[in-house]
Amino acid sequence: MIQTPYRYDFVGSFLRPDVLKQARKDWKANKISAEKLKEIEDEQIRLLIQKQKAAGFHVLTDGEFRRETWHLDFMWGFKGIAHQATKTGLPFHGEAAMIDDTYLVGKLAYQHHPFVDHFKFVQALEDENTVAKQTIPAPAQFLEQFTMPFALENTLKYYASVEDFKADLVKMYKAFIEEIYAAGCRNLQLDDCSWGLLVDPRGPEFFNTDQAGLDAIKQEYLDINNAVLTDLPEDLIVNTHVCRGNFHSTYAASGAYDDVASFLFEKENVHAYFLEFDDSRSGGFESLKYVSGDKKVVLGLITTKSGELEDKEAVIARIHEAAKYIPLDRLCLSPQCGFASCEIGNKLSEEQQWAKLALVKEIAEEVWK
Numbered sequence: 001m002i003q004t005p006y007r008y009d010f011v012g013s014f015l016r017p018d019v020l021k022q023a024r025k026d027w028k029a030n031k032i033s034a035e036k037l038k039e040i041e042d043e044q045i046r047l048l049i050q051k052q053k054a055a056g057f058h059v060l061t062d063g064e065f066r067r068e069t070w071h072l073d074f075m076w077g078f079k080g081i082a083h084q085a086t087k088t089g090l091p092f093h094g095e096a097a098m099i100d101d102t103y104l105v106g107k108l109a110y111q112h113h114p115f116v117d118h119f120k121f122v123q124a125l126e127d128e129n130t131v132a133k134q135t136i137p138a139p140a141q142f143l144e145q146f147t148m149p150f151a152l153e154n155t156l157k158y159y160a161s162v163e164d165f166k167a168d169l170v171k172m173y174k175a176f177i178e179e180i181y182a183a184g185c186r187n188l189q190l191d192d193c194s195w196g197l198l199v200d201p202r203g204p205e206f207f208n209t210d211q212a213g214l215d216a217i218k219q220e221y222l223d224i225n226n227a228v229l230t231d232l233p234e235d236l237i238v239n240t241h242v243c244r245g246n247f248h249s250t251y252a253a254s255g256a257y258d259d260v261a262s263f264l265f266e267k268e269n270v271h272a273y274f275l276e277f278d279d280s281r282s283g284g285f286e287s288l289k290y291v292s293g294d295k296k297v298v299l300g301l302i303t304t305k306s307g308e309l310e311d312k313e314a315v316i317a318r319i320h321e322a323a324k325y326i327p328l329d330r331l332c333l334s335p336q337c338g339f340a341s342c343e344i345g346n347k348l349s350e351e352q353q354w355a356k357l358a359l360v361k362e363i364a365e366e367v368w369k
Contacts, residue, residue: 002131003237004187005272005298005332006058008364011241012135012189013070013338014063015345015353020044024068024343041066042121049125055357059187060132062122063340066114069099070191070341071137075145076102078172079109080158099342104146104158108168110175116183123184134185138192138240139173139228140221149208166224173228181236188238189274194221195264196244196276199255218263229269241274243300243337244281250305256283265290272296277318278303278336288325297326300336302360307352315363333364 067073083100244253
């Protein structure tokens with residue numbers, strides 16, 4: 001059975017075709033029905049998966065074509081959460097990310113989640129050479145969304161304490177995992193930008209705390225992720241992707257993994273890490289020495305933030321540099337993030353997107369012969 005990560009892999013999201021972007025605009029303007037939108041989504045996802053297979057990849061996703069953002073749509077699938085168009089957006093480097101403000105309007109509760117149906121659609125398109133994976137935001141990302149300084153006051157309108165909120169959050173994630181596992185999912189990916197904010201030099205400002213407070217938050221994020229990861233079925237593979245933000249080729253944070261490595265790499269109970277390493281913002285590979293056990297690392301050495309192709313030999317040299325800290329046979333290769341964490345997508349063409357993936361495959365097949 002194929003399991004993730006594959007030696008050459010990708011994070012999950014793909015550039016939305018123009019026809020899909022237009023369909024979503026038309027649906028929001030009440031020009032087409034939800035059924036018509038789904039019909040177009042289905043068609044475009046089938047075409048995307050055909051392209052994934054034709055490119056020689058063994059892991060399938062729906063490209064997150066049914067989502068506005070990589071993380072918020074998942075949150076909107078639970079009771080107790082509402083959202084509305086933002087007026088200010090989130091501060092990314094050089095551009096505000098205009099994604100919906102998302103907040104509590106009651107206690108969290110589980111209900112049938114649409115992502116389960118999204119997964120089943122992709123799973124039905126598997127063949128003997130491919131396997132579907134489902135991407136969702138990590139529990140720490142969910143916790144961050146509702147307990148950051150700008151959100152905490154509202155959250156505490158509905159919960160007596162953050163601990164009470166976390167207890168419901170763990171229950172909700174476990175209920176989702178139980179449902180999607182029953183649907184056949186055996187490869188789950190937890191996307192997690194919370195660690196990216198923690199390594200940024202502006203971390204104390206982001207979280208309105210000092211260094212001791214940041215260390216407490218690192219432990220809190222580790223604990224919430226591991227609480228969800230306890231007592232899972234043995235055949236469920238859970239990996240995580242960590243980056244520093246990805247919106248329209250911009251980023252939210254910078255900083256090496258060093259300050260979180262002893263938490264994230266050593267103690268988080270995942271099978272593999274998809275890690276952003278495409279430029280100097282991510283630091284060096286020294287922190288990989290903390291990756292414990294037989295866990296794997298997928299090196300995100302190919303950027304999705306521009307269409308310019310990397311130098312093949314330079315990427316190969318960086319893989320061998322990383323292998324000084326973790327054995328080569330526990331390394332894999334992928335782009336550093338998705339191509340479209342939000343509907344707007346990054347600043348490259350679909351042709352450039354597929355050229356990036358072709359380069360990933362070519363390099364991996366040469367390095368791991």
